[in-house]
Amino acid sequence: MYNYLLIRYGEIGLKGKNRSYFEKSLVKNMQSALKDLEIGKIKSTQGRMYIPLSGSSDELTRVLDRVTRVFGIETVSPAVKVESDLEVIKKTALQVFKNHMDSISPQNQVSFKVDCRRADKLFSKNSMEMNQILGAHILDHVPGLKVDVKQPQILLQVEIREDGTYIFTEKIPGHGGLPIGTTGKGVLMLSGGIDSPVAGWLAMKRGIQVVGLHFHSYPFTSQRALKKVEDISQVLSRYGTGPTGGFKLITNHFTDIQKAIQNYCSESMWVTVMRRFMFYIANRMAQKEQAMTVVTGENVGQVASQTLESMHAVSQDVVNLPILRPLAGLDKKEIMSKAETIGTYDISIRPYEDCCTLFLPKNPKTRPSLEQTKREISKLNFEELVEESLEKTEIKYFEPYQDITEEELTFDV
Numbered sequence: 580m581y582n583y584l585l586i587r588y589g590e591i592g593l594k595g596k597n598r599s600y601f602e603k604s605l606v607k608n609m610q611s612a613l614k615d616l617e618i619g620k621i622k623s624t625q626g627r628m629y630i631p632l633s634g635s636s637d638e639l640t641r642v643l644d645r646v647t648r649v650f651g652i653e654t655v656s657p658a659v660k661v662e663s664d665l666e667v668i669k670k671t672a673l674q675v676f677k678n679h680m681d682s683i684s685p686q687n688q689v690s691f692k693v694d695c696r697r698a699d700k701l702f703s704k705n706s707m708e709m710n711q712i713l714g715a716h717i718l719d720h721v722p723g724l725k726v727d728v729k730q731p732q733i734l735l736q737v738e739i740r741e742d743g744t745y746i747f748t749e750k751i752p753g754h755g756g757l758p759i760g761t762t763g764k765g766v767l768m769l770s771g772g773i774d775s776p777v778a779g780w781l782a783m784k785r786g787i788q789v790v791g792l793h794f795h796s797y798p799f800t801s802q803r804a805l806k807k808v809e810d811i812s813q814v815l816s817r818y819g820t821g822p823t824g825g826f827k828l829i830t831n832h833f834t835d836i837q838k839a840i841q842n843y844c845s846e847s848m849w850v851t852v853m854r855r856f857m858f859y860i861a862n863r864m865a866q867k868e869q870a871m872t873v874v875t876g877e878n879v880g881q882v883a884s885q886t887l888e889s890m891h892a893v894s895q896d897v898v899n900l901p902i903l904r905p906l907a908g909l910d911k912k913e914i915m916s917k918a919e920t921i922g923t924y925d926i927s928i929r930p931y932e933d934c935c936t937l938f939l940p941k942n943p944k945t946r947p948s949l950e951q952t953k954r955e956i957s958k959l960n961f962e963e964l965v966e967e968s969l970e971k972t973e974i975k976y977f978e979p980y981q982d983i984t985e986e987e988l989t990f991d992v
């Protein structure tokens with residue numbers, strides 16, 4: 580029955596002179612998310628956007644599933660748009676209301692409220708009069724109701740605008756943030772763990788177009804470990820509908836670097852030296868990608884190695900771009916709950932090894948100094964090892980909706 584999806588955006592609306600740039604980006608990102616669904620032109624007017632719908636519930640399920648993942652959106656409402664004629668509005672408001680009642684199958688008396696907004700001042704009734712007319716009409720036709728203006732179970736909203744009247748009962752939350760691509764590009768150091776996918780998601784939420792970079796130590800780490808990172812990339816691709824759409828994953832073959840570290844460096848410094856290589860390569864990749872930042876899933880104090888000394892030793896002088904650590908202020912519980920919401924948690928907890936866990940020394944240095952780290956690195960042919968690993972780099976693109984199954988759709992309408 581719904582013929583439009585109303586889109587509300589938050590922070591973009593505060594952007595002053597740059598507002599239209601952010602609005603256009605949001606429209607483009609929504610178009611990109613919906614590109615294979617034969618949706619009509621998205622309209623943008625008076626601080627709102629409208630996606631035309633065909634009326635089929637299957638289409639609405641898909642559109643909701645995709646659009647609520649597009650960053651920049653605060654809330655969305657499936658709505659019925661009709662001509663601004665009193666009798667037509669009454670009839671449709673009742674239908675929309677009954678439709679909502681059917682979806683909640685109430686046991687007891689249901690409370691409701693009508694909230695009408697008249698933006699079109701040429702319409703003959705004002706908002707208060709419309710609230711009364713529509714409230715009375717619904718009470719007359721649906722048994723077992725009561726009006727509650729403070730905490731109604733059902734809020735029927737009616738917006739009388741110049742181009743027609745929109746009627747709806749639901750406000751479904753999006754993730755907020757800014758449209759991807761509006762703040763630049765970043766390279767995300769993506770492991771198979773719980774944290775880095777969440778860090779990448781948070782960077783995407785702030786409008787950064789993220790490219791994943793994974794270090795893989797085949798045959799020490801298995802193909803199944805790599806598959807885990809690919810599956811995470813697939814999930815992230817569903818939020819990544821920026822200017823180019825989808826998600827790009829760069830895989831760096833790290834085996835020879837790890838072997839060299841094991842052979843020549845002090846055992847307690849293995850992890851620090853390995854991380855310093857990773858940051859150096861991430862910086863190189865960021866330059867190649869014309870990215871402006873390196874994003875990591877590091878936390879402060881979550882594990883023994885995540886000390887400020889260690890962060891300094893692994894990245895100082897090898898990264899010349901800002902490093903974003905979006906998880907720095909979050910507790911593990913908060914990160915896990917975010918990973919569940921995003922849909923990466925179940926993949927991240929699959930029990931496959933990762934190159935860091937495999938090469939874990941018995942007594943890793945938790946507060947390494949920069950000098951000590953540089954001394955260890957000087958035992959290796961740093962540049963040559965990096966160049967060799969870069970030659971074996973692979974790139975894979977993940978399209979957001981190519982393999983999505985019915986079960987994976989989050990909306991059921």
Ligand SMILES: Nc1ncnc2c1ncn2[C@@H]1O[C@H](COP(=O)(O)OP(=O)(O)OP(=O)(O)O)[C@@H](O)[C@H]1O
Pocket residue numbers: 767768769770771772773774775776792793794795857874875876877878881882884885933934935
């Ligand atoms: N194999 C890898 N490939 C790419 N980045 C990695 C890899 N291993 C670690 N990193 C980066 O280093 C960060 C810190 O890793 P560490 O193992 O200390 O923490 P973690 O809390 O286990 O992180 P995660 O849960 O993301 O694996 C990761 O969040 C990620 O950004």
